[in-house]
Amino acid sequence: MSVKWILPLFSFLFVLGSTKIATSGSSEMMTLKIAAKNSFERTLVSNTGASIEFVKDNYIIVRALLEEKTAIEKLGLKVEVESSLSNLQFPSKDSEYHDYTELVQKLRQMNQKFPNYTSLKSIGRTIEGREIWALVIRTNPSTSVLPQAVFMGGHHAREHLSVDTPLRLADWVLESYASEDARIMALLDEREIHIIPAVNPDGLEFDISDDQYKTWRKNRRRNSDGTYGVDLNRNYSYKWGTGGSSSNPRSDTFKGPTPFSEPETQAIQSYVKSLTNAKILLSFHTFSKLILYPWGHTNDRINKDKDLQVYQKMAEKMSTWNDYRPMQSSGLYIASGDTTDWAYGELGIFSFTFELDPKEQWEGGFYPGDEIIQSVVDKNKEPFLFLLDYADDPYRVLNFGIGR
Numbered sequence: 194m195s196v197k198w199i200l201p202l203f204s205f206l207f208v209l210g211s212t213k214i215a216t217s218g219s220s221e222m223m224t225l226k227i228a229a230k231n232s233f234e235r236t237l238v239s240n241t242g243a244s245i246e247f248v249k250d251n252y253i254i255v256r257a258l259l260e261e262k263t264a265i266e267k268l269g270l271k272v273e274v275e276s277s278l279s280n281l282q283f284p285s286k287d288s289e290y291h292d293y294t295e296l297v298q299k300l301r302q303m304n305q306k307f308p309n310y311t312s313l314k315s316i317g318r319t320i321e322g323r324e325i326w327a328l329v330i331r332t333n334p335s336t337s338v339l340p341q342a343v344f345m346g347g348h349h350a351r352e353h354l355s356v357d358t359p360l361r362l363a364d365w366v367l368e369s370y371a372s373e374d375a376r377i378m379a380l381l382d383e384r385e386i387h388i389i390p391a392v393n394p395d396g397l398e399f400d401i402s403d404d405q406y407k408t409w410r411k412n413r414r415r416n417s418d419g420t421y422g423v424d425l426n427r428n429y430s431y432k433w434g435t436g437g438s439s440s441n442p443r444s445d446t447f448k449g450p451t452p453f454s455e456p457e458t459q460a461i462q463s464y465v466k467s468l469t470n471a472k473i474l475l476s477f478h479t480f481s482k483l484i485l486y487p488w489g490h491t492n493d494r495i496n497k498d499k500d501l502q503v504y505q506k507m508a509e510k511m512s513t514w515n516d517y518r519p520m521q522s523s524g525l526y527i528a529s530g531d532t533t534d535w536a537y538g539e540l541g542i543f544s545f546t547f548e549l550d551p552k553e554q555w556e557g558g559f560y561p562g563d564e565i566i567q568s569v570v571d572k573n574k575e576p577f578l579f580l581l582d583y584a585d586d587p588y589r590v591l592n593f594g595i596g597r
């Protein structure tokens with residue numbers, strides 16, 4: 194409600210500051226191609242604060258500040274400036290993606306269409322005052338405690354597909370339930386699904402403002418030095434600031450001044466902690482087609498052997514459906530303070546990060562176009578149901594000969 198009048202106020206303030214933000218964002222940040230060949234070298238790069246956009250066998254593409262570029266060069270790695278990629282500009286024919294207003298509208302519609310199966314909750318407000326919404330799907334009318342699974346998206350502003358995917362998955366299970374799909378009915382009646390499609394709606398809106406994508410990543414906190422944004426996927430508390438994040442507020446991987454300094458991560462923290470029976474969590478990101486599991490802050494494997502087996506078995510099984518590559522997060526690069534290290538390390542919840550489609554920058558990178566949405570949703574339906582299924586007891590996967 195109050196968002197309606199808060200927004201005009203903020204957009205007025207933005208007019209004053211926006212020229213500076215826009216130019217500083219694009220002129221300071223550059224896109225680099227770096228000859229880093231393995232996770233050790235990629236970790237050295239991520240430790241400078243540069244954000245790795247995608248990983249190839251022999252090189253990586255990163256976005257970096259000038260001082261981060263200098264630090265990377267000091268490592269002895271070959272660095273090339275990629276001017277062609279820094280000018281990413283997309284036609285605005287992406288209307289199937291949901292902006293914040295459309296997202297709230299869609300969530301309300303679903304809630305109104307299925308009042309007995311859903312509830313819509315605000316779990317907190319962003320730094321600019323937008324509500325962060327959770328859609329709870331519970332078809333079972335009893336008051337019994339059911340196994341809970343949490344799905345979220347939109348930590349990173351430019352990763353719009355990570356918002357629309359959980360949104361469409363929610364819509365799909367509800368419609369399937371309503372059309373009496375026997376398998377979906379049996380599963381949903383024994384589970385509680387918590388879907389938070391947009392953790393960072395301020396960033397989402399900023400990224401699409403002025404009719405042109407801004408490749409924005411962080412939230413919209415005004416930092417102490419006047420720059421904007423904390424990387425929400427570096428702001429969680431578990432092993433916060435132990436590598437692969439930056440203390441430079443201008444950096445794209447700025448971890449924030451303290452763990453959980455941001456209202457968005459605080460909202461997730463208190464919401465997930467309030468769930469008494471959550472055993473599964475999935476955080477959608479883009480892009481690269483990966484299934485990632487802890488740890489992300491260290492190359493060490495998780496020390497509970499049984500847990501590692503659960504992770505590996507689940508990841509491998511899910512990859513048979515979506516064809517994403519399963520791996521430990523730090524194999525991509527070390528980064529501390531992400532959602533899944535926290536949810537597993539702090540709360541013992543089996544937690545995954547999916548890096549959705551596409552695989553490559555040339556296939557659209559963060560902006561694949563809205564024609565891709567349905568196929569990405571379709572290939573992730575089975576992984577979604579699988580996680581939901583095992584939310585009662587993830588260790589159950591060890592009992593069966595599933596896998597490739």
Ligand code: 0X9
Pocket residue numbers: 245246349352426478479480485488489490522523525526527528529531546548
């Ligand atoms: O860097 C991230 O936050 C995620 N990649 S993204 O391109 N969506 O920004 C990956 C997080 C995986 N976790 C770790 N590597 N720790």
Ligand code: CA
Pocket residue numbers: 287288289290291292295
């Ligand atoms: Ca739209």
Ligand code: ZN
Pocket residue numbers: 348349352426478479
């Ligand atoms: Zn991301």
